[in-house]
Amino acid sequence: MEKSLEIHTISKIDVCRGQSSINPNGLQLLADLILTKKDKRLDNDEWSTHYEDTEAPNCKMVDDIVIEMAKAFHAATGFQLVLDSMWSHIHEKNMSTTIHNHYPVEISAVYYVSVPEGSGKLLLHPHHNKYHLATVPFEPKEGMFLIFPGSLEHSVTRNHSDKPRISLAFNFNLYKEEDK
Numbered sequence: 001m002e003k004s005l006e007i008h009t010i011s012k013i014d015v016c017r018g019q020s021s022i023n024p025n026g027l028q029l030l031a032d033l034i035l036t037k038k039d040k041r042l043d044n045d046e047w048s049t050h051y052e053d054t055e056a057p058n059c060k061m062v063d064d065i066v067i068e069m070a071k072a073f074h075a076a077t078g079f080q081l082v083l084d085s086m087w088s089h090i091h092e093k094n095m096s097t098t099i100h101n102h103y104p105v106e107i108s109a110v111y112y113v114s115v116p117e118g119s120g121k122l123l124l125h126p127h128h129n130k131y132h133l134a135t136v137p138f139e140p141k142e143g144m145f146l147i148f149p150g151s152l153e154h155s156v157t158r159n160h161s162d163k164p165r166i167s168l169a170f171n172f173n174l175y176k177e178e179d180k
């Protein structure tokens with residue numbers, strides 16, 4: 001007689017998606033600001049994982065995005081996000097980002113500033129479970145943000161547009177109310 005196997009699912013991965021209140025004019029201004037720093041690489045070593053990352057602009061709009069994301073996350077989960085680091089990510093035509101994660105960072109986020117048509121999807125690869133592999137695509141929209149565990153593998157498909165795809169990336173530490 002065949003024995004059946006019980007499967008107990010013990011974990012889930014929450015990806016939080018939100019939309020900021022910045023209007024299209026504000027997003028255009030932010031895109032222009034980010035592009036003024038496109039030569040300010042976080043690391044000039046082309047083998048570094050930060051080679052294609054550039055300095056994020058130091059401005060109120062970015063501060064407001066961080067506050068808006070942290071407030072939305074707190075309202076949804078009861079956890080506080082405290083900013084650890086941030087940078088800009090500019091994909092020129094034909095650029096893509098290979099699979100990676102931000103471990104040991106607890107929480108990562110991405111904010112989409114400019115996503116021309118055909119400029120690339122975010123793919124999430126929750127591959128910690130080798131017998132339940134999945135690749136989950138997220139279609140970026142301008143003004144949209146995603147917050148997810150820093151250990152979650154992700155990649156970005158190729159930018160087929162002639163225009164740059166521009167996003168901001170963030171790493172956060174996570175606090176519960178009682179940790180404060």
Ligand SMILES: [Fe+2]
Pocket residue numbers: 100101102154169
């Ligand atoms: Fe990343």
